[in-house]
Amino acid sequence: MQNVFKDQALAGKVAFVAGASSGINLGIAQHFARAGAKVVIISRSVEKIAAAAKTMTDEGFPALGIAADVRDYAAVDAALKQAHDTYGKIDIVISGAAGNFVAPALGMSANGFKTVVDIDLNGTFHVFRACFQYLNRPGASLIAITAPQAVNPSLFQVHVCAAKAGINMVTKCLAMEWGPAGVRVNAISPGPIADTEGMLRLATTPEAERAVKARIALRDYGTKTDIADMALFLSTDNAKYVTGSIIDCDGGAKLGDAGADAIGNFG
Ligand code: NAP
Ligand code: COA
Numbered sequence: 622m623q624n625v626f627k628d629q630a631l632a633g634k635v636a637f638v639a640g641a642s643s644g645i646n647l648g649i650a651q652h653f654a655r656a657g658a659k660v661v662i663i664s665r666s667v668e669k670i671a672a673a674a675k676t677m678t679d680e681g682f683p684a685l686g687i688a689a690d691v692r693d694y695a696a697v698d699a700a701l702k703q704a705h706d707t708y709g710k711i712d713i714v715i716s717g718a719a720g721n722f723v724a725p726a727l728g729m730s731a732n733g734f735k736t737v738v739d740i741d742l743n744g745t746f747h748v749f750r751a752c753f754q755y756l757n758r759p760g761a762s763l764i765a766i767t768a769p770q771a772v773n774p775s776l777f778q779v780h781v782c783a784a785k786a787g788i789n790m791v792t793k794c795l796a797m798e799w800g801p802a803g804v805r806v807n808a809i810s811p812g813p814i815a816d817t818e819g820m821l822r823l824a825t826t827p828e829a830e831r832a833v834k835a836r837i838a839l840r841d842y843g844t845k846t847d848i849a850d851m852a853l854f855l856s857t858d859n860a861k862y863v864t865g866s867i868i869d870c871d872g873g874a875k876l877g878d879a880g881a882d883a884i885g886n887f888g
Contacts, residue, residue: 632657640716664689
């Protein structure tokens with residue numbers, strides 16, 4: 622069996638990563654570049670996406686950054702076409718663009734709710750719907766980035782919970798429709814990941830961070846590499862029989878509160 626974690630596991634592959642100017646998705650793109658893939662990344666900001674692509678080209682890896690807003694189907698399609706024109710095919714697509722802020726429903730305008738649903742859920746449909754015609758089929762791997770909020774109702778996260786729940790269903794529906802074409806569609810559900818914008822927004826103080834960790838079974842944040850390793854596995858033939866799956870990589874976050882009371886049960 623191929624060792625997916627060894628260098629060059631993605632040699633010859635082309636990967637398109639949406640929402641990759643920073644954080645978890647940039648971590649995936651960089652991991653894939655080091656594993657031999659040619660990488661195309663998109664996000665809204667011309668400057669941020671160019672700087673992100675440069676982190677890879679500076680290491681000598683082929684990488685292209687394109688500014689595109691996932692809420693704009695035509696822009697997503699144009700970016701995918703440019704990726705395909707540049708590298709000749711697309712084997713792997715990651716849809717991870719997202720927005721989040723903490724707000725109670727009554728402190729959230731209709732546009733605030735719509736904005737997050739548009740980026741996360743509609744954006745994921747746009748990326749996956751538009752990529753199909755460019756995919757190297759059979760054998761292509763599509764991965765959405767979801768979150769524990771998709772299944773755990775969370776205070777002040779109604780927009781994210783609704784959007785991520787929708788992403789899980791998009792993942793499963795497209796896996797059913799596109800399996801016969803040899804296209805696998807899965808999602809990764811990260812738990813709290815260190816040094817990310819997402820956790821800066823959700824746990825804003827050291828006390829809040831400690832409280833989050835105290836409730837997780839594994840008692841710590843994950844790393845961007847934890848998520849990138851999972852994405853790498855899903856993008857190789859080692860995962861060739863995996864589709865329609867929501868893979869938790871969350872230290873047990875989806876299990877619910879594993880805090881001090883739970884520990885107390887061991888006496
Ligand atoms: P991040 O660094 O803020 O990444 C979000 C990315 O999305 C940025 O590159 C941003 O770049 C891009 N983006 C935002 N709106 C966009 C749009 N309309 N069109 C295109 N790109 C857009 O956040 P992160 O914390 O690493 O999160 C990455 C993913 O992991 C998200 O899907 C998030 O829900 C998920 N997740 C994160 C955690 C965590 O602990 N951080 C936990 C569970 C799930 P621009 O500003 O340049 O557009
Ligand atoms: N509380 C309540 N409402 C908020 C808010 C907050 N903290 N932040 C934004 N909103 C509302 C705005 O008021 C606006 O609604 P309105 O027009 O009725 O006033 C709506 O959300 C859209 O805001 P806007 O700033 O115009 O959207 P944008 O498209 O420029 O940015 C966001 C999208 C709001 C999600 C922004 O936070 C963002 O760009 N996030 C990307 C990075 C990120 O969130 N990373 C973490 C990923 S998990």
